[in-house]
Amino acid sequence: MVQYPRRKEKSQQIRERLVTTAATMFSRKGYQHTTLNEIAAEADVHVQTLYRHFKSKDELAVAAATVGLNDCRAHFEEAPKGQSTFQIWRAWIRRTVTYLSSLGFTERKKEQLRAPSSLMNDKYLVIIYSGYEDLLTEYLARDFQLDPKHSRIPRLAACMLWSGNEAAVKRCAGLDSGVDTLADGDSLLDESLAVVDDVEKLFESYLVS
Numbered sequence: 001m002v003q004y005p006r007r008k009e010k011s012q013q014i015r016e017r018l019v020t021t022a023a024t025m026f027s028r029k030g031y032q033h034t035t036l037n038e039i040a041a042e043a044d045v046h047v048q049t050l051y052r053h054f055k056s057k058d059e060l061a062v063a064a065a066t067v068g069l070n071d072c073r074a075h076f077e078e079a080p081k082g083q084s085t086f087q088i089w090r091a092w093i094r095r096t097v098t099y100l101s102s103l104g105f106t107e108r109k110k111e112q113l114r115a116p117s118s119l120m121n122d123k124y125l126v127i128i129y130s131g132y133e134d135l136l137t138e139y140l141a142r143d144f145q146l147d148p149k150h151s152r153i154p155r156l157a158a159c160m161l162w163s164g165n166e167a168a169v170k171r172c173a174g175l176d177s178g179v180d181t182l183a184d185g186d187s188l189l190d191e192s193l194a195v196v197d198d199v200e201k202l203f204e205s206y207l208v209s
Contacts, residue, residue: 015053017043023064026124028103030112031061061124069131076139084207085139086200089161090193097192101185110182113173119166132162144206157203164195 021043025034036057040047054060072092079088112122119125136158141148148154168191174180181187 011053014043014045014049018045018050018053018060019063019067022060023068023124024103026061026064026122027100028105028108030108030122031057031124032121033108036060058123062127065124065127065131068128069135072132073135076135085136085143086196088139089136090196093165093192093196094189097189098185101188106182109169110173113170113175129162129165133158136161140203143208144203145208146206153203153206157199157206160199160202161196164199165192168192168195 018039022034022039025039025042036050037047039060040050043050050060054063075092075095076085076088079091119129133155137148137155140157141151141154144151144154144157146153168188169182171177172180172182172184172188172191174182
């Protein structure tokens with residue numbers, strides 16, 4: 001274990017607090033509507049202290065997303081042997097949707113969905129989803145016993161799984177169904193898990209026992 005001098009250890013703690021705070025605020029308010037001043041205030045540090053750790057909002061978003069993606073990879077690596085990627089992803093979706101619902105992100109998300117592109121202005125989510133795609137491709141390739149260098153199938157299934165997050169939110173916001181249930185955490189969770197079920201059915205023939 002690396003032993004930091006006291007000052008360096010304190011600096012590391014501040015950096016970690018800023019990253020955690022940024023991840024929470026980006027998830028709740030969206031990247032575009034979260035300012036560095038707000039993140040610094042929420043983390044209880046001066047904004048100049050934030051700038052000593054991160055030169056820009058983009059840099060902070062990358063750091064925050066990386067922590068989230070590392071958490072997701074750990075979730076996959078710690079899953080019981082024999083579970084399929086679909087099973088592991090269901091558990092991850094259950095965990096993350098429950099967490100996001102607790103943050104009260106729905107009003108911000110509705111505004112984002114009315115924009116020309118729901119992800120265009122959310123760099124944090126773009127980084128997260130890109131990381132999800134790569135991780136899911138890796139694990140689905142194992143499940144399907146297909147090499148992504150030669151087969152499109154693992155990445156195609158991965159794309160459908162991560163984009164299913166947005167599809168579930170759009171349905172619950174009434175974009176497809178005409179009924180707005182986005183504020184109901186249980187409805188959002190049920191819809192999110194149903195998307196995973198649908199994708200699994202489309203690709204179940206590729207699963208190798």
